Amino acid sequence: MAQDLFLYETLCEQLAVRIRGGGFAPGERLPSVRALSKAFGVSINTTVQSLRKLELDGYIEVRERSGAYVRERLPANESTGVVSHFPLLPVEVSLSEDILRYMEPHTSEQTLHLGIALPDASLMPVDRLMRLWRDSSRRQARVLWDYSHPNGLPRLTRQLSQRSIGYPSAIQEQDILVTNGCMEAMELALRAVSRPGDVVAVESPTYYGTLLALGVLNRRVLEISTHHRDGICLYTLEQAFRRGQVKACIVSCNAQNPLGFVMSPERKQRLVELAVRYQVPLIENDIWGDTAYAGEALPAKAFDQQGMVIYCTSFSKTLMPGLRLGWVAGGRFHDRLRELKQISSITTAAAPQLVMARFLESGAYAQHLIQLRGQLQQQALDALALVRQSFPSGTWVQPPEGGCVLWLRLPERRDSRDLFQQALNDGIHIFPGSVFSVGPRHFDFLRINVGSPLTLQVREKLLRLGELATGLG
């Protein structure tokens, strides 16, 4: 197995060299996985991994039920030799003012379209929630007046715990701590298991808010290549863990932002096993988990018997950011999380907790999710069709498996930052791919939010964006 850790990279490199040399022509279909394994004398697993890396590196394109094809245009000026896609070098996060500009653009435009990843309010049961809000204030004024239970309103923590009943390893009520959102949960987690200067492994690309937090907290970042269908590369992660430098690892396993994958249960289990074997706490950001289109997607936490996973989530994406309601299940780190929370916001407000508890108890949340998933999936597919129609040929985009964003790759390594300002002038806010990484990686990618129903106006904006992208470079 140890040998295999590097074999797939070696194989990938050999194939890349062969492709460059013309051994495989642009557009040509590669031999089958079985044939390649046999030819190179390696396991099927290794071949599959190397093809994935080749795809990530931009040499091939994998088409469903068809095979692997050499891309028309190859990556320019790749160095030779066996290298990981990302060198395992921790770096400090320095978010230039530039990057902040992409996140919070100043514009004269009154309405910005696309932009931050958030399902539209029109998809949410706002009226029902507001009625619950008002009703709670009539019946339970005293509960709302006082400091609430330090771990969270028991009525709510009970419901949250019950949602995990089907997990191989259920979440106990006493392990839950209610927070003011997923961000607070993750920040508490980071502070519970690491200190300034420590190295934290993250996916690449990953949610830019995570990078922001790591920067503010003076953590060093180690980016691990992440596949748009498989999730974080477990081989590379193991290498990093093995070197003993990583103090914590932040991952998403379901409807990851921005890639949109849902990891297989087997890979989730292997991920947790890695955390246990090398004693590296996993901070799981599951804020999008409930939006997995296929329904009940188990988090990595579901396989966490040793308490090495700090599970973080909130209701900001599936209900209302304004609730400021999230929670964390900290495994063996619960006490430290609790301490840190106690001297910060002390407790989370009782009002939103009561509303959420009642919403869960009534089954309304479960019903809402079924509807929401369907809507988000439809919106994603519709937007995808428009993108395929209007963006320049050679643009890569795959249907996500959850969430409400599309992750696009511009052809010919065009830089999406060049697209940003033009789009902004037309009232369109895109997130350049480079924002989702510390280095200037993924610069030819961009993320667009498709959380809003595709009204005529939104469609026009999408088509316009495609026009602008086509006019680039």
Added chain:
Amino acid sequence: MAQDLFLYETLCEQLAVRIRGGGFAPGERLPSVRALSKAFGVSINTTVQSLRKLELDGYIEVRERSGAYVRERLPANESTGVVSHFPLLPVEVSLSEDILRYMEPHTSEQTLHLGIALPDASLMPVDRLMRLWRDSSRRQARVLWDYSHPNGLPRLTRQLSQRSIGYPSAIQEQDILVTNGCMEAMELALRAVSRPGDVVAVESPTYYGTLLALGVLNRRVLEISTHHRDGICLYTLEQAFRRGQVKACIVSCNAQNPLGFVMSPERKQRLVELAVRYQVPLIENDIWGDTAYAGEALPAKAFDQQGMVIYCTSFSKTLMPGLRLGWVAGGRFHDRLRELKQISSITTAAAPQLVMARFLESGAYAQHLIQLRGQLQQQALDALALVRQSFPSGTWVQPPEGGCVLWLRLPERRDSRDLFQQALNDGIHIFPGSVFSVGPRHFDFLRINVGSPLTLQVREKLLRLGELATGLG
């Protein structure tokens, strides 16, 4: 002036020696301040300071418009030589499980009386607030749905800024950051200006939550003796600042918990001057400020032209802890505070902010405060009378100038921790004085909450407590 820094201690020591030697008899009235200054050849100021220290040390009792009298019983076994009441030695905070037991007692008693410092809900305009709550949810559902403005709802920050219009140095709207409470404000402040291992100066006695936070954040604590009418000892504080070890200082200037003083404007100004001269950030905990009985008490922040004061407060004590609504005005530290907040709870929920903005706009808050102050003062005086009636003779207690706690000293150095359990068995929760300090200081003091109207039941409990105290040791 440098000379005077130690003169008052020397004078205090000399007087103490004379008292012990019988030069002044128990119960005897000391010469006037003027006479003492002349006799010892020191300034009036120095004499006043030394008498204060003598009082703090338990040698004399100062009676209004009467003079200083030698106490009947003197402190036991005081070391000789010139020593500050508290040596200027920073210590680590290690809160034993014992102390946590005092803060959150486990008891079979259904209702606990006295206990944590909080005005009763019956004194609060709960109905009016709940109506505002409901009304806001009808009219402004969209505002409540989304993430709010990162600094806080503009409608609210504007009101907060306007309340400072009469200050010598008003608080600008852009300096304000809304938080989830005063604790969060102080924790952000501590993390903005100090790091683990740093020394933070605090009052002694001080709010135990502050000590808890300092412990969790691994700060070292330097306790500065604090007078029940004057506030923190500025001479001692200057000594500490001068030595260059103090990274930040946490103070309260109005209705301090547990002493209840309101510092004079002159002393507040001197305090801010010290902070500026020695460049030590002041973290001002003004959570009780609005409960000063005499009305509009200026905070130290009002004199802060250089931006060295980080002003922290909330509406938990004057309205509803359940609002989870506070704010911080960080002076020159604003940007760092904002960064830290952004990666934590991101924003504070819009709903409570909207309710508070409307409550302030309508003038209802100002009206409520007038009433609340009167009620709290009356409750404090009534409770004080009962204490004088039922506690053992020699018990020291002074009327507070704000807030809703009484700070009592048991006679003969009896330890209030011995009283704790007995009181608990009778459904009475007291806070032993030792909880308000890192060392075993103030062990003969105790704090009782008088935030509830004195119903028959509460009166009975107070009388019962007095009985138990009399039966001690």
